[in-house]
Amino acid sequence: MNLQFLVDGLLTGSIIGLGAIGVTLTYSILRFSNFAHGEFISWGAYATLFTSGILGWAMGGAVPAIGPFSFGWTLLVAAIIAMVLTGLLALGLDYVLFRHLRRRANAITAVMASFGASMALRSLLEFFFTSSPTYFSKKLQIAKQLGLGIRATPDQMVLIGLTAALVLSIHLLLTRTQTGRSMRAVSENPDLARVAGIDVARIVNITWMIGGALACAAGIMVGLLVQIRPYMGFDLLLPLFAAAILGGIGSVPGALIGGLIVGIAEAMAVQTVGAEWRAAVAFLLLIVVLIVRPSGLFGARS
Numbered sequence: 001m002n003l004q005f006l007v008d009g010l011l012t013g014s015i016i017g018l019g020a021i022g023v024t025l026t027y028s029i030l031r032f033s034n035f036a037h038g039e040f041i042s043w044g045a046y047a048t049l050f051t052s053g054i055l056g057w058a059m060g061g062a063v064p065a066i067g068p069f070s071f072g073w074t075l076l077v078a079a080i081i082a083m084v085l086t087g088l089l090a091l092g093l094d095y096v097l098f099r100h101l102r103r104r105a106n107a108i109t110a111v112m113a114s115f116g117a118s119m120a121l122r123s124l125l126e127f128f129f130t131s132s133p134t135y136f137s138k139k140l141q142i143a144k145q146l147g148l149g150i151r152a153t154p155d156q157m158v159l160i161g162l163t164a165a166l167v168l169s170i171h172l173l174l175t176r177t178q179t180g181r182s183m184r185a186v187s188e189n190p191d192l193a194r195v196a197g198i199d200v201a202r203i204v205n206i207t208w209m210i211g212g213a214l215a216c217a218a219g220i221m222v223g224l225l226v227q228i229r230p231y232m233g234f235d236l237l238l239p240l241f242a243a244a245i246l247g248g249i250g251s252v253p254g255a256l257i258g259g260l261i262v263g264i265a266e267a268m269a270v271q272t273v274g275a276e277w278r279a280a281v282a283f284l285l286l287i288v289v290l291i292v293r294p295s296g297l298f299g300a301r302s
Contacts, residue, residue, distance in 0.1 A: 002149055002271060003148050003149050003150050004149060004150055004151065004271075005264070005267040005268050005270070005271045006150065006264065006267070007146075007150055007151070007152050007156065008263075008267040008270075009260070009263045009264030009265070009266065009267035009268065010160055010260065010263065010264070011156055011159065011160065011221075011225060011263070012262075012263035012264075012266060012267060013243075013259045013260035013261070013262060013263025013264055014159065014160055014163035014221065014259070014260070014263070015218045015221045015222055015225075015236070015259075015263070016218075016236065016239045016240060016243045016258075016259035016260075016262055016263055017163065017167070017243060017255060017256035017257075017258070017259025017260060017263075018163060018166065018167075018214045018215070018217050018218040018221070018256075018259070019037065019038070019041055019214065019215055019218045019236060019240040019243075019259075020240045020241075020243035020244040020247065020255035020256070020258060020259045021167070021170060021211075021214050021252050021255045021256065022037055022040070022210070022211030022212070022214045022215050023037050023211075023240050023241060023243075023244040023255070024244040024247070024249055024250055024251065024252065024254070024255045025183075025207050025210060025211055025252070026207060026208075026211050027244070027249050027250070028187040028249060028250035029183060029186050029187050029190075029203065029204065029207045030098070030102070030204065030207065031107055032098075032107040032110040032111055032114070033111050033114070033241070034098075034111075034114045035111065035114040035115050035118050035237065036093065036114045036115075036117040036118040036121060037211065037215060037233075037237070037240065038118065038215075038233035038234050038235075038236055038237035038240065039117075039118050039121035039122055039125075039233050039234070040086055040089065040090055040211070040212050040215035040216065040219075040233065041215045041216070041218050041219040041222065041232060041233035041236060042121075042122065042125055042219060042228075042229075042230055042231070042232050042233035042234075043086055043089055043121060043125065043216075043219070043233075044082055044083065044085075044086040044212070044215055044216025044217070044218070044219035044220065045216070045219030045220060045222060045223045045228045045232065046125060046128075046129055046219075046228060047078075047081075047082035047085045047086055047216065048075065048078045048079050048081075048082035048136075048216070048219070048220050048223070049078075049134065049136060049223065049228055051077075051078035051081050051082055051085075052074045052075045052077075052078035052136070055074040055077060055078055056072075056074050059074070065137070065139060067154070068141070068154040069141075069154050069155055069158065070136070070137040070139040070141055070154075070155050070224065071136060071137055071155075071224065075136060075137075079216075079217075079220050082216050082220070083212075083213040083216045083217060084213070085216075086212040086213060086215060086216035086219075087208065087209035087210070087211075087212035087213045087216075088209070088212070089212055090208040090209065090211055090212030090215075091205055091208040091209055091212070093117060093208075094204070094205075094208050097113055097117060098110055098113070098114075101113055118234070122230055122231065122233075122234060125230040126230045129230065131229065131230055131231075132229075133227040133228065133229040134227065134228050134229070135223070135227055135228065136220075136223050136224055136228070137224075141153040141154060141155060143156075144157075155224050155225070156225065159221050159224065159225070162217070162221075163217075163221075163256075166214065166217060167252070167253075167256050170210070170214075170252055171252060171253065173210075174252060179203075179206060182198045182199075182203050183203050183206065183207065185198055186198060186200055186203045186204075187250060215233075218236070219232065219233065222236075238279070238283075239259075239262050239263075239266075239279075239282065240259075242258070242262055242282060242283060242286045243255055243258035243259035243261070243262050244258060245258070245286065245290070245296055246258035246261060246262065246285075246286050246289055246290075246296055246297060247259075247296055247297055247298055247299070248295055248296030248297055248298040248299025249296065249299055250299060251296070251297075251298035251299055253298060254296060254297055254298030254299065257297065257298070258296070258297065261285065262282045262285070262286075265281050265282045265285050266278040266279070266281065266282050268281070269281035269282070
């Protein structure tokens with residue numbers, strides 16, 4: 001078997017894992033499954049593309065690529081701005097829609113509302129940018145030999161490193177800061193956390209910002225590796241939830257590991273049984289794990 005599937009699986013798993021972290025944080029703290037989360041991936045990618053274009057225009061034309069990579073410094077600056085903007089989009093959606101539903105309706109109503117929000121956000125993207133795919137860059141890259149028949153482009157290697165850095169940052173935030181401890185307290189028991197003096201509303205806002213920013217990072221990765229289109233986030237939605245459930249709802253390391261498992265399983269399926277079976281193999285793996293451990297790999301048993 002060609003070991004190239006490991007690199008392909010790590011890349012796909014990194015994208016899924018970053019998105020799944022936002023899904024698992026939203027569920028553990030807000031107590032509902034947000035099916036609009038996939039659209040944050042799409043909006044983040046388009047926000048980066050739009051901001052990068054504006055920066056390039058302000059600089060008077062095309063910006064040269066950085067070293068062996070396919071992108072220039074404008075994309076790096078645009079990515080930071082877009083992560084903030086996507087976080088604000090998620091926060092704005094909460095203020096407009098979900099905050100009122102948390103007070104007046106049950107979780108099922110919020111889930112159904114998230115479906116509607118998802119379709120609205122996706123339609124807006126199609127209205128503004130059309131359904132035609134676009135790209136951050138069309139520069140061709142030569143894959144480097146890493147040994148054992150494995151190859152990777154400079155973009156692919158830096159994106160795996162970016163994923164590791166982002167996940168480490170979230171882990172340190174949750175385990176080494178007062179904000180992180182407050183988030184874990186709200187996840188365990190919002191009412192008790194409020195009695196203990198924790199500003200639950202602030203924690204909810206931070207959760208939306210983090211989830212939106214990570215979704216944007218996942219969208220940028222998809223745009224660099226494949227292409228940008230309005231349905232890119234929708235296509236990733238089921239793998240995101242599969243990874244979050246597989247890793248254990250509420251577990252950030254579990255979401256990443258679940259994403260990597262799904263990504264590698266899909267890549268292996270493409271090489272062994274055919275691309276048309278990639279999603280089926282990943283979900284079969286999810287079913288097997290949940291039969292053995294219903295709480296997921298790292299989820300707490302009820």
